[in-house]
Amino acid sequence: MIYFDHNASTPVRPEVQEEMGACLADLPANPSSLHREGQRARAALEKARGHVATLVGASADEVTFVSGGTEGDHAGLIGAALALEKRGRRVAISAIEHHAVHGAAHLLARLGFAVEHLRVGRDGMVDPRAAASLPPDTTVVAVMMANNETGVIQPVAEVAARAREAGLRTLCDAVQAAGKIPVDFEGLGVAYLVVSAHKLGGPKGVGALIVRHGAPFEPLFRGSAHEFGRRGGTENVPGIVGFGVAAELAAREVAAESQRLRRLRARFEAGVRAYFPGAIVHGERAPRLPNTVNASFPGARSDHLLMSLDARGVAVSAGAACASGAVEPSPVLSAMGVPRELAVCALRFSMGRTTSEHEVDEVIAALVESVKAARAMGKSGTGARA
Amino acid sequence: MIYFDHNASTPVRPEVQEEMGACLADLPANPSSLHREGQRARAALEKARGHVATLVGASADEVTFVSGGTEGDHAGLIGAALALEKRGRRVAISAIEHHAVHGAAHLLARLGFAVEHLRVGRDGMVDPRAAASLPPDTTVVAVMMANNETGVIQPVAEVAARAREAGLRTLCDAVQAAGKIPVDFEGLGVAYLVVSAHKLGGPKGVGALIVRHGAPFEPLFRGSAHEFGRRGGTENVPGIVGFGVAAELAAREVAAESQRLRRLRARFEAGVRAYFPGAIVHGERAPRLPNTVNASFPGARSDHLLMSLDARGVAVSAGAACASGAVEPSPVLSAMGVPRELAVCALRFSMGRTTSEHEVDEVIAALVESVKAARAMGKSGTGARA
Numbered sequence: 171m172i173y174f175d176h177n178a179s180t181p182v183r184p185e186v187q188e189e190m191g192a193c194l195a196d197l198p199a200n201p202s203s204l205h206r207e208g209q210r211a212r213a214a215l216e217k218a219r220g221h222v223a224t225l226v227g228a229s230a231d232e233v234t235f236v237s238g239g240t241e242g243d244h245a246g247l248i249g250a251a252l253a254l255e256k257r258g259r260r261v262a263i264s265a266i267e268h269h270a271v272h273g274a275a276h277l278l279a280r281l282g283f284a285v286e287h288l289r290v291g292r293d294g295m296v297d298p299r300a301a302a303s304l305p306p307d308t309t310v311v312a313v314m315m316a317n318n319e320t321g322v323i324q325p326v327a328e329v330a331a332r333a334r335e336a337g338l339r340t341l342c343d344a345v346q347a348a349g350k351i352p353v354d355f356e357g358l359g360v361a362y363l364v365v366s367a368h369k370l371g372g373p374k375g376v377g378a379l380i381v382r383h384g385a386p387f388e389p390l391f392r393g394s395a396h397e398f399g400r401r402g403g404t405e406n407v408p409g410i411v412g413f414g415v416a417a418e419l420a421a422r423e424v425a426a427e428s429q430r431l432r433r434l435r436a437r438f439e440a441g442v443r444a445y446f447p448g449a450i451v452h453g454e455r456a457p458r459l460p461n462t463v464n465a466s467f468p469g470a471r472s473d474h475l476l477m478s479l480d481a482r483g484v485a486v487s488a489g490a491a492c493a494s495g496a497v498e499p500s501p502v503l504s505a506m507g508v509p510r511e512l513a514v515c516a517l518r519f520s521m522g523r524t525t526s527e528h529e530v531d532e533v534i535a536a537l538v539e540s541v542k543a544a545r546a547m548g549k550s551g552t553g554a555r556a
Numbered sequence: 557m558i559y560f561d562h563n564a565s566t567p568v569r570p571e572v573q574e575e576m577g578a579c580l581a582d583l584p585a586n587p588s589s590l591h592r593e594g595q596r597a598r599a600a601l602e603k604a605r606g607h608v609a610t611l612v613g614a615s616a617d618e619v620t621f622v623s624g625g626t627e628g629d630h631a632g633l634i635g636a637a638l639a640l641e642k643r644g645r646r647v648a649i650s651a652i653e654h655h656a657v658h659g660a661a662h663l664l665a666r667l668g669f670a671v672e673h674l675r676v677g678r679d680g681m682v683d684p685r686a687a688a689s690l691p692p693d694t695t696v697v698a699v700m701m702a703n704n705e706t707g708v709i710q711p712v713a714e715v716a717a718r719a720r721e722a723g724l725r726t727l728c729d730a731v732q733a734a735g736k737i738p739v740d741f742e743g744l745g746v747a748y749l750v751v752s753a754h755k756l757g758g759p760k761g762v763g764a765l766i767v768r769h770g771a772p773f774e775p776l777f778r779g780s781a782h783e784f785g786r787r788g789g790t791e792n793v794p795g796i797v798g799f800g801v802a803a804e805l806a807a808r809e810v811a812a813e814s815q816r817l818r819r820l821r822a823r824f825e826a827g828v829r830a831y832f833p834g835a836i837v838h839g840e841r842a843p844r845l846p847n848t849v850n851a852s853f854p855g856a857r858s859d860h861l862l863m864s865l866d867a868r869g870v871a872v873s874a875g876a877a878c879a880s881g882a883v884e885p886s887p888v889l890s891a892m893g894v895p896r897e898l899a900v901c902a903l904r905f906s907m908g909r910t911t912s913e914h915e916v917d918e919v920i921a922a923l924v925e926s927v928k929a930a931r932a933m934g935k936s937g938t939g940a941r942a
Contacts, residue, residue: 181584200564205871237623240789273778375792392659403626406761
């Protein structure tokens with residue numbers, strides 16, 4: 171199996187597995203317990219916190235461990251909006267945010283907040299000027315660091331600067347960026363940042379919400395005084411320890427790995443252009459994550475293509491959400507103005523640490539066969555309704 | 557080290573460690589991915605769901621995986637309250653609920669809901685009749701299955717029956733009960749139930765919220781269609797797989813293990829009575845978890861006693877919350893009418909699968925020395941302010 175779906179989840183690194191195994195076996199206690207066993211678990215937790223802080227350029231005490239990107243986005247957006255409620259009951263999110271940010275905004279709307287959406291251009295980028303012209307009762311703006319579907323990198327520092335001038339706080343979902351490109355919380359100038367372990371070689375089920383010193387915040391989960399009072403609940407010690415190891419490795423390797431992935435992407439895109447002159451790479455001219463290619467192969471519906479590649483041992487994601495046989499165009503591509511008939515033919519190829527040149531060539535070869543097969547399926551009406 | 561703090565967290569079982577290790581190594585994909593790698597992860601997830609359902613007597617599709625008890629309590633209480641908001645904006649919780657339920661109620665209060673508290677008697681039990689006489693705009697009542705500090709088992713089925721008659725839904729935090737006594741979601745007649753893996757031999761960072769078929773519910777975390785639309789976010793596959801193994805073992809062993817722990821508790825309490833005629837076991841006459849003893853040793857402050865036991869290699873929890881050197885009586889004991897001077901002398905001893913008769917005897921011996929030392933510390937004014 172050739173795994174080209176690293177943006178969905180990337181394999182857990184062996185060093186992470188090993189450390190998590192040791193932790194599961196040797197740290198039975200609750201890190202909130204005051205006895206020595208508890209304090210040993212606490213020490214492991216705080217070591218991991220330091221590694222995560224280093225990876226994103228934050229202070230350790232700004233790091234709040236959460237259960238993943240989805241909780242981080244919810245706790246961040248809702249925690250900021252509630253804390254700033256007296257200033258206004260309106261938040262803004264970019265149109266291409268992850269489902270989790272849309273979900274958090276949905277809950278805020280349910281609670282009576284107004285939600286603005288920042289449009290993106292055809293290149294998939296948010297215009298930073300949009301953050302300067304929001305209604306005056308807006309308190310938080312959410313713009314992701316890199317889009318999970320297209321890989322397009324957003325002008326977060328510019329958005330945050332404009333937002334600050336307008337008196338707004340910025341939340342940045344850096345889930346897809348961290349580990350692939352350098353992330354600098356301090357330099358970005360955002361108030362809140364979210365990262366997830368399983369996108370960078372750590373385990374699923376753990377992430378971090380970074381809250382800047384002094385940034386207004388109300389916890390979503392209350393309990394005892396866990397995580398500086400920002401998140402109740404017994405800490406996921408083995409998961410956090412694994413996250414720490416993955417973050418330490420990622421911080422050390424991100425510059426070189428980023429270059430390596432960029433070369434692989436160039437090789438992949440050259441193959442796509444050579445064999446499919448009609449293919450469209452979405453966000454091609456924007457700055458993008460070095461590992462992500464989102465491309466439409468006209469006439470080859472993404473669900474057919476995904477199945478056909480899977481049968482040839484290649485794992486990718488559809489750029490379109492497929493449910494009950496109906497193919498809906500991705501809201502991200504729709505927001506970029508990609509026409510429906512092209513959007514339903516989009517696939518996301520995402521490479522990672524295990525990807526080799528040989529695999530890139532194999533995927534191109536499999537694509538040549540699969541696009542042919544998918545186009546035939548589409549013509550014969552095989553498969554689900556479009 | 558003799559570990560008598562199993563209610564805080566209990567060691568991960570070797571079978572769980574092994575299965576989690578295999579999962580970390582062999583299931584890299586996201587279970588939402590449609591390709592074969594994704595479907596392999598999905599299959600592991602669904603197998604675990606079946607085991608958790610069996611443990612608590614629920615259907616698999618009533619099981620929602622969450623990040624632990626704290627999220628389960630928040631998602632359950634808030635999710636139910638929001639879904640029932642049109643009927644009323646009031647919830648009720650027992651006075652002795654876990655911090656997490658109090659936290660969820662706090663957030664609801666923050667959102668404009670009214671919160672009632674059900675009192676408990678001197679034995680630490682909620683009176684089921686209280687659920688029948690709540691204000692008519694109350695929609696949900698939360699009563700835990702067994703208290704985490706005293707182990708006192710609550711009359712949840714009776715509360716739920718009275719609540720149903722009054723048109724209310726019941727949420728039951730069964731975090732401390734599951735794995736120690738049988739839990740029967742169907743038989744309890746509650747609408748929502750919460751369990752946590754790390755209290756029953758699984759890993760930290762994973763739990764389940766059981767939502768009865770047809771029970772009103774709004775998700776706290778939205779995202780894609782994860783967990784039957786009840787909880788967004790990539791599932792914590794290794795944690796959930798570990799939870800499944802622990803649940804399978806617990807379901808098989810709970811009857812015998814419960815008996816074994818009951819004998820150990822009797823031995824422990826006989827020792828306490830023999831050496832400390834003035835000691836008070838809180839909730840002694842109520843039905844209690846077979847593994848939990850919460851006792852006050854008059855004149856021996858719990859923080860002093862905890863330190864002294866720790867120095868002798870015995871790990872326990874204070875029944876009182878210690879922060880910054882000040883000892884505050886536990887709200888649970890206060891709700892039971894335990895006077896302050898006794899409450900600040902309470903310790904929680906909680907046994908588990910690794911506990912032996914020999915350990916029980918060792919703890920009694922260590923207690924004899926430690927109570928003496930703690931009483932001396934108290935008299936000399938050593939340690940923190942009371």
